[in-house]
Amino acid sequence: DTAVSQTPKYLVTQMGNDKSIKCEQNLGHDTMYWYKQDSKKFLKIMFSYNNKELIINETVPNRFSPKSPDKAHLNLHINSLELGDSAVYFCASSQTLGQGALPGELFFGEGSRLTVL
Amino acid sequence: AQSVTQLGSHVSVSEGALVLLRCNYSSSVPPYLFWYVQYPNQGLQLLLKYTSAATLVKGINGFEAEFKKSETSFHLTKPSAHMSDAAEYFCAVSDPGFGNEKLTFGTGTRLTIIP
Numbered sequence: 399d400t401a402v403s404q405t406p407k408y409l410v411t412q413m414g415n416d417k418s419i420k421c422e423q424n425l426g427h428d429t430m431y432w433y434k435q436d437s438k439k440f441l442k443i444m445f446s447y448n449n450k451e452l453i454i455n456e457t458v459p460n461r462f463s464p465k466s467p468d469k470a471h472l473n474l475h476i477n478s479l480e481l482g483d484s485a486v487y488f489c490a491s492s493q494t495l496g497q498g499a500l501p502g503e504l505f506f507g508e509g510s511r512l513t514v515l
Numbered sequence: 516a517q518s519v520t521q522l523g524s525h526v527s528v529s530e531g532a533l534v535l536l537r538c539n540y541s542s543s544v545p546p547y548l549f550w551y552v553q554y555p556n557q558g559l560q561l562l563l564k565y566t567s568a569a570t571l572v573k574g575i576n577g578f579e580a581e582f583k584k585s586e587t588s589f590h591l592t593k594p595s596a597h598m599s600d601a602a603e604y605f606c607a608v609s610d611p612g613f614g615n616e617k618l619t620f621g622t623g624t625r626l627t628i629i630p
Contacts, residue, residue, distance in 0.1 A: 402558070439603060441559075441620040454617060488558055504618065506558030 401425050402507040404489050410513045411479060418475045419510045421489030429453075430472035431504065432464060433488040441488070447472055448494060476512075484514045517542045517608040519589075521621035529629045534578075534593040536624045538606030541587065547609035548589040549618065550580055554602045562604075565589060576600070601628045 402423045411417055423430060431454075432444040446454035450466040461477045476483060490504040522537040540546055547566050551559040563574025570582040576599075580591045589606060606621040 439623045439625075441605065441623075443617060443619075446617065490558075503561055503564065504559070506560065508556070508558045 400507075402489055402491055402505050404487075404507040404510045406510060407508065408511050408513075410515065412515055413479055413481060415479050416475070416477045417479060417512070418473055419487055419489075419512070420471070420473045421507060422471050423489075423491040423505070424470065425491055425493075425505060427491040427493045427505070428469050429492050429494055430466065430469070431490040431492075432472065432474050433490060433506075435486040435488060435509070437485070444487075445472075445474075479512075479514045481514050484512055486511045517546060517610050517619050519548075519606045519608050519619065519621040521604075521606050521624050523624055524622065525625045525627065527627040527629055528596045530598055531595050534591070534596045534600065534626065536591040536604050536606075536626065538580075538589045538591065538621060539587050540589060540606075540608050542608060548580075548582060549607040549609070550574065550578070550589075550591050551605045551607060551620075552602050553605065553623075559605065562591070596626075596628050598628050598630065601626055 404421050429448045431446045433441050435441045443456050444458045445464045447466045449469050463475045466472045486509040488509045489507040492504045518541045520539045549564045550562040552562050553559045562578050563572045565572050565582045573579045578593045582589050603623045603625050605623050607618045610617040
């Protein structure tokens with residue numbers, strides 16, 4: 399069973415389209431994240447949710463809208479896609495401090511490679 | 516703000532040789548530091564972490580790292596490289612203000628193993 403699973407794994411689309419990436423974790427964690435990895439492998443946090451509540455939003459354009467229907471799911475919807483949105487998007491999860499977790503112990507999905515043409 | 520700098524975007528070593536990947540951090544408070552590994556077409560996985568306990572930290576697959584406050588460094592080492600170690604390695608620092616939620620990653624070092 400995959401701990402953190404993302405779909406789709408690959409996504410090719412035209413500029414201006416709207417697309418979504420889904421993420422699910424079966425680890426029982428209460429915090430989930432979206433990270434963006436650009437073509438130079440630089441990883442940057444985009445969003446973090448704790449128990450369905452947004453706690454980190456790193457100055458991401460509002461074309462990006464995360465949605466967390468429950469603490470096991472965090473989806474990413476992107477409107478009006480631009481060329482610069484091409485990247486690999488990683489979902490991750492962790493357990494909140496104070497419940498047995500050590501800091502920074504994130505569990506990552508395999509990534510969703512988005513290509514905007 | 517916390518940050519990490521990884522010196523050398525590409526490192527090549529011969530199989531059986533010492534692996535040394537460098538990471539220096541910048542932090543106004545005692546940091547938590549991590550090394551993650553990313554194999555091709557996979558997500559990142561935790562290799563090891565420093566959380567203010569022992570300064571020499573041992574991780575998976577024979578890797579270890581030493582926290583040196585005087586040098587603001589957290590270099591990753593392995594005595595003898597194996598072909599399976601070929602991957603991208605990321606150093607990261609945790610922002611204590613956000614508990615364990617917010618990691619700032621370095622730009623990564625690609626490790627190539629020469630047979």
